[in-house]
Amino acid sequence: MQRSGEFELIARCFTPIARDSAASLGLSDDAAIFSQSPGKSSVVTCDALVADVHFRAVDTPETIARKVLRVNLSDIAAMGAQPTGVVLACGYNRDLPEDWIVAFARAFGDDCAHWGVELYGGDTVSTNGPSFFSLTAIGEVVAKHALRRDAAKPGDVVAVTGTLGDAALGLAILQNRLALAQQHLSAFLTDRYLLPQPRLQTGMQASALGRRIAAMDISDGLAGDIRKIAEASNVGVILDQAAIPLSAAARAAVNQDETCWQQIMTGGDDYELLLCGPVDDIARLGNDVTVIGTVTDTPGEILMTSLDGKMAELAKGGFDHFSTS
Numbered sequence: 102m103q104r105s106g107e108f109e110l111i112a113r114c115f116t117p118i119a120r121d122s123a124a125s126l127g128l129s130d131d132a133a134i135f136s137q138s139p140g141k142s143s144v145v146t147c148d149a150l151v152a153d154v155h156f157r158a159v160d161t162p163e164t165i166a167r168k169v170l171r172v173n174l175s176d177i178a179a180m181g182a183q184p185t186g187v188v189l190a191c192g193y194n195r196d197l198p199e200d201w202i203v204a205f206a207r208a209f210g211d212d213c214a215h216w217g218v219e220l221y222g223g224d225t226v227s228t229n230g231p232s233f234f235s236l237t238a239i240g241e242v243v244a245k246h247a248l249r250r251d252a253a254k255p256g257d258v259v260a261v262t263g264t265l266g267d268a269a270l271g272l273a274i275l276q277n278r279l280a281l282a283q284q285h286l287s288a289f290l291t292d293r294y295l296l297p298q299p300r301l302q303t304g305m306q307a308s309a310l311g312r313r314i315a316a317m318d319i320s321d322g323l324a325g326d327i328r329k330i331a332e333a334s335n336v337g338v339i340l341d342q343a344a345i346p347l348s349a350a351a352r353a354a355v356n357q358d359e360t361c362w363q364q365i366m367t368g369g370d371d372y373e374l375l376l377c378g379p380v381d382d383i384a385r386l387g388n389d390v391t392v393i394g395t396v397t398d399t400p401g402e403i404l405m406t407s408l409d410g411k412m413a414e415l416a417k418g419g420f421d422h423f424s425t426s
Contacts, residue, residue: 110199111225114206115189122219124186137241144240144247146176152194152231157275162201163208164295165234170212172320173238174299175372179318181248181308182240184216184301189223190235197232216301246308248316253334253377257315259394260383262300262374264348265323267293269368270361279354279361286350293348297372304374306386314378322367324415326375328403334377337399340415341406346391366415 111128119125124134137143150172152158156165170187177184189209193202213220218238271294273279274287281287300318307314315334319326323345331338345365347355354361376383377396394405405415 110202114203115210115220115223115225118206118210118213119220119222122186122221125219125221128220128222140244141241142244142247144177144180144182144242145237146173146180147235147237148173148176149233149235151233154231158231160295162205166205166209167212167296169234169236170209170216170218170238171297171299172372173236174216174218174301175297175318175320177238177240178299178301178304179248179316179374180240180242181246181304181316182242183305184218184238184240186219186221186239187213188221188237188239191223191225192228192230192233193225194232195227195229216299242305242308243311246311248304248308248314250315250317250330250333252313252315253330253336253396254313255336255396255398256379257377257396258380258383258392259327259338259340259396260376260378260386260390260392261319261323261346262303262376262389262391263298263371264346264351265319265371265373266351266361266365266368267348268297268370268372269294269322269364270351270354271295272368272370273361273364279358281350281353281357283353286353289348289350290354294370297370299372300374300389303386303389307374307376307378310382310385312378312382314376314382316374316376319371319373319375321369323371323375324366324403324417327415328417330375330377331401331403334396335400337397337402337404338394339397339404339406339412340394342408343406344391344393346393 116128119128150169174184267290271290274291315330327338403415404412406412
């Protein structure tokens with residue numbers, strides 16, 4: 102089936118998503134127009150996702166669409182902001198059927214509605230190479246309340262939301278590098294890889310405290326991302342491996358093969374929040390937040406107490422978008 106032209110596709114698939122946004126001008130002009138509220142700061146982030154680098158080309162258009170949106174909302178969450186709208190650029194491989202694009206757009210629109218964000222505009226092109234998507238997300242936060250990576254201080258605790266390692270283990274299952282006997286555990290892990298859950302409520306709750314809390318989302322693995330906060334804040338960190346929260350499925354994986362810990366520590370796509378702040382302030386964020394370490398006054402030193410009680414320097418790790426290994 103011959104694919105429709107660019108403007109017909111936009112009008113049919115994406116204009117309906119933007120119909121409730123005055124800023125979008127019905128996707129009929131060259132840019133969106135909007136104003137921010139007095140006393141608020143704007144937060145803007147942009148991530149590009151490329152087939153077989155950030156998502157599997159064989160994944161369904163529905164899961165890819167939701168992932169494109171959610172990984173960017175995770176960055177908004179890490180700043181403690183409320184997302185307001187997005188701008189989406191799509192580069193579709195020429196061999197994709199139009200039905201694929203229609204399914205992508207429908208799922209993208211449904212997820213925009215689910216997370217309460219508007220589509221302000223974007224661009225759509227064809228490519229002979231792999232499909233790619235670039236999404237710019239815009240949010241707002243009370244002025245001077247945005248969470249930043251450089252706010253950690255010695256004596257703070259290190260904490261994370263949710264459970265870690267699920268997405269990396271889910272990808273291992275999809276790539277036939279890991280097999281669990283219980284199907285529901287495998288399904289849980291693969292779902293965590295395919296459908297990230299941006300922790301918007303926790304991020305907004307942290308910024309609403311009006312306190313000094315450092316934050317970022319864990320997109321490239323705990324081992325790599327904790328170093329980013331430490332470097333930005335000029336501090337050190339001691340992590341406690343036994344305190345790292347694991348889901349029942351991840352626990353089953355490490356019980357079956359303890360080398361799965363490597364994936365838990367270094368694998369990407371968790372999209373949980375990594376937080377550093379005074380213990381009392383972190384405690385106010387609720388039961389979904391788990392303390393896993395402390396901040397020290399030794400810049401750049403990242404240590405971890407292992408399950409056997411021994412302390413050693415944490416090996417560098419984390420997902421590298423330019424790595425060929």
